[in-house]
Structure formats: structure tokens, C-alpha cells
Amino acid sequence: MPIQVHMKPRILIILFIAMACLLTIVPLGRVQAQTTYTQYKIQLNSDGSAAWTIIQVSGLNGTVDTWADFQQKVTTLVTAAANQTQRPMSADNDTFQTSTTITSSDSKTTEYMFTWLNFSKTENGQLTVGDVFSVSGFFNQLYGDGALQINYPSNCTLKSVFPTPDERDDSTQTLQWLGTQFFVAEKPSIILVAQNQASVNSGQQPYLLIGSVSVVVAAAAIVSWFFLANRRRKQSSKELTGASTVTLLETEEEKVIKVLRSNGGSAYQSAITEQCRFSKAKTSQLLTALEAKGVVRRYKKGRDKIVNLNEQAKGEK
Numbered sequence: 001m002p003i004q005v006h007m008k009p010r011i012l013i014i015l016f017i018a019m020a021c022l023l024t025i026v027p028l029g030r031v032q033a034q035t036t037y038t039q040y041k042i043q044l045n046s047d048g049s050a051a052w053t054i055i056q057v058s059g060l061n062g063t064v065d066t067w068a069d070f071q072q073k074v075t076t077l078v079t080a081a082a083n084q085t086q087r088p089m090s091a092d093n094d095t096f097q098t099s100t101t102i103t104s105s106d107s108k109t110t111e112y113m114f115t116w117l118n119f120s121k122t123e124n125g126q127l128t129v130g131d132v133f134s135v136s137g138f139f140n141q142l143y144g145d146g147a148l149q150i151n152y153p154s155n156c157t158l159k160s161v162f163p164t165p166d167e168r169d170d171s172t173q174t175l176q177w178l179g180t181q182f183f184v185a186e187k188p189s190i191i192l193v194a195q196n197q198a199s200v201n202s203g204q205q206p207y208l209l210i211g212s213v214s215v216v217v218a219a220a221a222i223v224s225w226f227f228l229a230n231r232r233r234k235q236s237s238k239e240l241t242g243a244s245t246v247t248l249l250e251t252e253e254e255k256v257i258k259v260l261r262s263n264g265g266s267a268y269q270s271a272i273t274e275q276c277r278f279s280k281a282k283t284s285q286l287l288t289a290l291e292a293k294g295v296v297r298r299y300k301k302g303r304d305k306i307v308n309l310n311e312q313a314k315g316e317k
Contacts (some may be wrong), residue, residue, distance in 0.1 A: 038146030044129065046153045049281055050119035051135060054112040056143055064110045067098050074114055078139045081132040089118035094284045115281050130189040139180040148177045156192040163188060256286050263311040
């Protein structure tokens with residue numbers, strides 16, 4: 001009996017210590033689970049491209065992808081989407097960016113950015129978003145489940161959206177879902193219509209058609225009179241008009257060449273984007289076309305590229 005009396009307090013002490021440890025570990029586990037947050041922001045563009053920003057908040061010791069790892073993830077996903085949808089698409093290599101900022105004493109925020117070309121399906125003035133999400137484990141190939149925000153262009157009208165967003169703000173053209181897993185599981189579809197196209201399909205269509213017919217008839221009468229009065233000078237007028245058109249019009253490729261010539265035949269790609277007032281994606285497409293024609297050559301320098309005008313193009317005026 002004396003032995004049993006001495007054992008009970010010892011057992012109680014052991015149980016008390018075990019309970020204290022459990023109460024300490026469980027809250028820590030909950031706090032650790034809340035230290036990681038992911039949000040995907042997608043800005044849709046009228047040309048079918050989409051500018052992506054992925055925001056990841058993690059602990060100070062949390063691992064983040066390098067620029068090369070991030071680019072590889074995106075390239076693999078875009079290739080899978082192209083195969084799944086049977087639509088040509090690509091990630092613009094000139095738009096990949098990563099940055100990490102210490103936001104508090106125990107957390108940091110990492111931003112990954114890139115532009116997805118031909119992300120939306122464009123047809124007859126209508127943008128349709130959704131087919132790329134049919135790739136199995138779409139967001140798991142990036143950074144897993146997270147909040148999703150999609151912004152559509154101000155010159156487009158939202159025709160339909162599925163699944164229903166958790167938040168919607170038409171004044172800022174913003175759609176938000178709390179999680180990507182539920183979003184992709186519903187086979188999402190977002191249809192946007194260009195505003196000029198939407199007006200044609202509105203209830204004012206009969207009046208617009210009547211007005212259009214009237215304008216066409218009046219224009220035809222004026223053209224006929226002008227033609228009869230000036231038929232003797234038709235050929236010279238056509239030649240003069242053709243010459244002035246060639247002089248006045250300047251193509252987008254010529255703008256790029258003009259900037260290169262003004263900079264002595266060589267300039268950074270970012271400088272061309274700024275001076276021509278093009279988007280990065282537009283500048284990249286134009287330079288790719290000029291490079292294919294042998295007009296320019298590009299060389300990688302850091303995160304930018306140097307563009308050189310070839311000797312023959314330098315001499316042309």
C-alpha cells in the first residue's frame with residue numbers, strides 16, 4: 001500500500017506535463033498554418049493576353065522560387081494548356097519578374113509576374129476565358145490553392161460569368177473568388193463583349209441600321225457626282241493620293257526602326273518600349289517579326305535585351 005500512495009502523485013505530474021505540452025503545440029501549429037497566403041491576380045487584356053501577378057506571403061524561413069524555377073513552372077503550364085485547348089499560346093519571356101519584401105518581423109511577401117499571350121479565346125469581338133483551366137491540377141502546377149482575382153478591360157462588358165464570384169465590382173471590372181479549387185472544379189467560363197459590339201446587339205440596332213443606310217446612300221451620291229466631275233483627272237489624283245498615303249502613314253515596325261536609327265542603330269528593348277509607347281508584349285512581337293526578316297538582331301543583357309539594327313537597314317531612308 002505505501003508504494004501505491006507514492007506512485008499516484010508521480011503519475012499526475014506526468015499527465016500534467018503532457019497536457020501542457022499538447023496545449024503549447026496545438027496553437028503553434030495553428031499559427032504556422034496561417035503564415036502562408038497565396039493570391040492570384042489576372043488582368044485580362046483586349047488582345048487576349050493576360051498579365052499575371054502571384055502574391056505569396058510566408059514565414060521568414062519559407063522557401064521561394066528563383067526566377068528560373070518560376071519561369072520553368074509557368075512555361076510547363078502554358079505548354080500543357082496549349083496542348084489541352086489546341087490553341088497557340090505562350091508566356092512572354094520578357095515579362096517574367098520576381099521580388100521578395102520583408103513585410104513584418106515574422107513574414108515576407110513574394111511577387112511573381114508574367115504575361116500570358118493568347119490566354120483568352122478571341123472571336124468576333126468577344127473574349128472567352130476558361131478553357132485553359134481544364135488542365136489537370138492547374139493551380140497546383142503553380143503555388144497551390146489561393147484567392148483569385150480577375151480584372152477585365154474597361155472597354156468590355158461582362159456578358160456572363162460562372163461560377164458566381166464571391167465578390168463582384170462592376171465599377172472596377174473586378175471579379176473575386178475565395179479559393180481556386182472550387183473555381184476550377186466548376187469548369188469556369190467568363191464571356192466578355194467589346195462595348196462597340198454590345199451596342200450593335202442592343203435594342204437600338206434597327207435605328208442604327210436605318211441611319212447607316214441613309215449615310216451610305218448620301219455618300220454614294222456625293223461620290224458619283226465627284227467622279228463624274230473629275231474623271232479627267234482621275235489617274236493623276238490616284239497617283240497623288242497613293243504617294244501622300246505612303247508618306248504620311250508610318251507602320252509600327254517603322255516606328256521601331258526610326259527609334260533605333262535615332263539612337264545610332266542600337267538601343268535597349270525597354271527603351272524602345274518607352275519611346276514608341278508600346279506595351280512590352282507588343283514591342284516583343286514587333287522585334288520578333290523584324291528579327292525574322294533580318295532587319296534587327298537582339299542580345300540578352302541581364303533582364304533586358306540590346307537591339308541592333310543591321311547595316312543595310314541603317315543605310316535605308
